[in-house]
C-alpha cells in the first residue's frame with residue numbers, strides 16, 4: 174500500500190503511538206504502574222485559586238479521558254481530541270458548534286444516523302443541510318452557498334464504500350473558507366489520516382474498530398488545531414456532558430494497543446474475501462476499494478494505507494434473497510455495526526428503514 178512517494182515517506186509508527194501516544198504523561202519513574210489505573214473519583218481536591226489545567230470534576234476532565242484523548246490525537250496527527258460517549262454524541266457536538274442559519278454539505282452515501290442528524294434532528298435549530306455526490310468534486314463547487322460553513326465527508330462511505338478524494342475536497346473547502354470534517358470510523362487512523370490530507374476535523378465512532386471487540390460505545394473528535402472552532406467543541410463536551418466513563422476510557426485505551434495489528438489483519442482478510450465474492454456465481458456486485466474494479470480504487474491508493482475490513486455486496490436476486498443469506502450462517506452473526514474481532518454481516522436495508530437509497534439485495 175501507499176504507492177505514492179509522499180505516502181512512502183510518511184513515518185507511521187502506529188504500534189508505538191497506540192501504546193505510548195499519550196504525550197501529556199510525566200516522565201515515568203521506578204515504581205510507576207505500566208498501565209495507568211482507572212480513576213473513578215468524580216471530584217478532585219481544589220487549590221485555593223484556579224490553576225491552569227486543574228482537575229476539578231470528571232464531567233470537565235478525567236485522567237483516563239485525557240489519556241484516551243491524547244492517544245487518539247497522536248494516532249490522527251492532530252493537536253487535540255475530545256472524547257464522547259458515542260459517535261453520534263461526537264457528531265452532534267460538531268454540528269452544535271455551528272450557528273443557527275449555517276449551511277452544511279453532506280455526501281449522498283453516508284451513515285444513515287448522520288444524515289438524519291443533519292437533515293432532520295438539527296433542522297429546528299436552524300441548520301441547513303444539502304446532499305451532494307462528493308465522489309464528483311465539481312458537484313461540491315456548485316453546492317457551496319454564502320452561508321456554507323462545513324463540508325462533511327465519509328470515505329469509504331457506509332454502506333456503499335464510495336471513495337471521496339479528500340485532498341481535492343479540502344482544496345475546494347480552503348478556497349471557500351469552509352471547514353472539512355471527515356468521519357474516519359471505517360478506515361481508522363491506521364488506514365487513513367485525513368488531517369494529513371487537508372481535513373480540519375476527524376470524527377470517530379470509537380464503538381467500531383477502535384473499541385474493536387463489540388463491547389464499547391464511544392466517539393471522538395480530533396482537531397488539526399486546538400484553537401478556533403475546536404474550542405467550541407471542547408466547551409460543548411464539558412457543558413453538555415455526553416462524556417465516556419473512566420472505565421470506558423480505560424477499556425478503549427486497552428483496545429487501542431492492538432488496533433494496528435487488528436486493522437492489518439482486517440485488511441488482509443477483506444481483500445481475500447472480496448476476491449472470493451467477486452468470483453461467486455450468486456454475487457452480482459462487490460464494493461471494496463481494494464479491488465481494481467472499484468471506481469475509487471486509484472484515489473483510495475493515494476490516500477489510504479490499507480483498504481479496511483468492510484465489504485458490501487449485492488446478491489443475485491431480491492431483498493428476500495439477501496435476507497436469507499444473512500440469516501444462513503451460524504458463524505457470521507447478523508448484526509448492525511462493525512469493527513469487532515468476530516465476522517458479522519448485515520442485510521443493510523433492514524437497519525436503514527424507509528426512504529433509503531440502499532439496494533434491497535445489499
Ligand code: PLP
Nearest residue numbers: 259260261284331358378380391
Ligand atoms: N459513523 C459511522 C460511519 C458509523 O458507521 C456509525 C455507526 O454505525 C456512526 C458514525 C455512529 O456511531 P455510534 O453508533 O458510536 O453513535
